[in-house]
Amino acid sequence: MKKVTVVSPANIAFVKYWGRRDDALILPHNSSVSMNMDSCTTTTSAEWGEFEEDQIMVKYQNKSVEELTGIPREKVIKVADRIRTELGIKQRVKIESENNFPEATGIASSASAFSALTKALYEAAGESLSEKEMTIETRLSGSGSACRSIPRGFVVWNKGQKNDGSDSYAYSIAPPTHWALSDIVCVVDVGNKKVSSAEGHSRAKNPYMDARLIGIEERVKETMAAIEAKDIEKLGRVTEIEALSLHTVCMMSEPPIFYWNNKTFLVMEVVKQIRSQGIPAYYTMDAGANVHVITEQQNEKTVMENLKKVNGVLQTIIAHPGEGARLI
Numbered sequence: 001m002k003k004v005t006v007v008s009p010a011n012i013a014f015v016k017y018w019g020r021r022d023d024a025l026i027l028p029h030n031s032s033v034s035m036n037m038d039s040c041t042t043t044t045s046a047e048w049g050e051f052e053e054d055q056i057m058v059k060y061q062n063k064s065v066e067e068l069t070g071i072p073r074e075k076v077i078k079v080a081d082r083i084r085t086e087l088g089i090k091q092r093v094k095i096e097s098e099n100n101f102p103e104a105t106g107i108a109s110s111a112s113a114f115s116a117l118t119k120a121l122y123e124a125a126g127e128s129l130s131e132k133e134m135t136i137e138t139r140l141s142g143s144g145s146a147c148r149s150i151p152r153g154f155v156v157w158n159k160g161q162k163n164d165g166s167d168s169y170a171y172s173i174a175p176p177t178h179w180a181l182s183d184i185v186c187v188v189d190v191g192n193k194k195v196s197s198a199e200g201h202s203r204a205k206n207p208y209m210d211a212r213l214i215g216i217e218e219r220v221k222e223t224m225a226a227i228e229a230k231d232i233e234k235l236g237r238v239t240e241i242e243a244l245s246l247h248t249v250c251m252m253s254e255p256p257i258f259y260w261n262n263k264t265f266l267v268m269e270v271v272k273q274i275r276s277q278g279i280p281a282y283y284t285m286d287a288g289a290n291v292h293v294i295t296e297q298q299n300e301k302t303v304m305e306n307l308k309k310v311n312g313v314l315q316t317i318i319a320h321p322g323e324g325a326r327l328i
């Protein structure tokens with residue numbers, strides 16, 4: 001079989017995926033909405049063949065290529081095994097993967113990694129799935145949010161109703177060129193995530209989760225409308241509420257999960273100050289301490305200058321709306 005290479009972006013969610021109605025099929029409680037991050041991508045090559053064993057090589061920034069081991073390897077093998085069973089493939093696989101952004105910066109490398117991996121494994125087997133099917137297969141890879149990295153630009157992951165998950169897929173609502181938005185990632189913690197998102201999803205069972213789900217599909221609609229109308233105030237308001245809601249659920253989980261650190265608060269404060277000067281800028285945080293600041297590209301420079309001054313911001317990474325997973 002042939003060797004293929006896929007590049008796929010990370011994505012930042014405005015309405016987040018947190019908690020599952022079905023753990024095995026990775027079915028979320030709610031729909032979610034995100035934007036692909038053009039500057040944060042994973043490039044993955046895959047080849048099925050008569051190799052002695054599965055070989056998974058990764059290249060981390062400023063390091064040489066190394067063999068993936070432990071739990072990360074098991075997760076990749078699980079995806080390969082599922083595809084082997086589905087397509088009746090007996091062969092082993094050779095995978096090489098590389099991120100163009102630093103590891104452990106709290107940028108969702110699992111979304112770019114698992115979307116690139118899933119697409120590469122199918123394409124290498126000569127299976128060209130439709131985009132919708134590819135998002136469903138990517139959802140099943142374990143990182144649900146990865147399914148939003150397959151379509152381009154601004155993306156909705158429909159929660160679906162069916163028990164088999166056939167209507168839980170992602171689709172693009174606007175191309176990357178639709179809206180010149182910026183995501184300025186303020187890195188305030190380079191340590192690895194203390195509690196994985198997988199663990200976070202399974203702990204999201206408390207009355208705060210029930211409260212979060214009230215009106216969440218309305219927030220999805222509001223976010224979609226804000227994107228369509230390019231209404232930054234509307235998008236920003238929902239985005240901040242969403243992040244706060246997710247982190248409240250985390251803090252009230254059993255045992256509690258605190259993803260933020262004191263620098264997270266500092267950045268949130270500065271974002272509010274920037275806004276009080278009449279510049280629309282809004283924060284959101286995933287399962288980590290780092291802050292994604294959403295603003296329009298016309299204000300990017302000013303916002304950036306303010307954020308760089310914050311004591312504790314170790315690094316900033318700018319991303320604009322990007323394409324989805326693609327063969328190169």
Ligand code: PMV
Nearest residue numbers: 013016017143144145197287
């Ligand atoms: O796809 P997972 O299992 O890594 O979960 C992602 C969870 C968040 O990043 C916090 C939210 C989201 O929708 O991206």
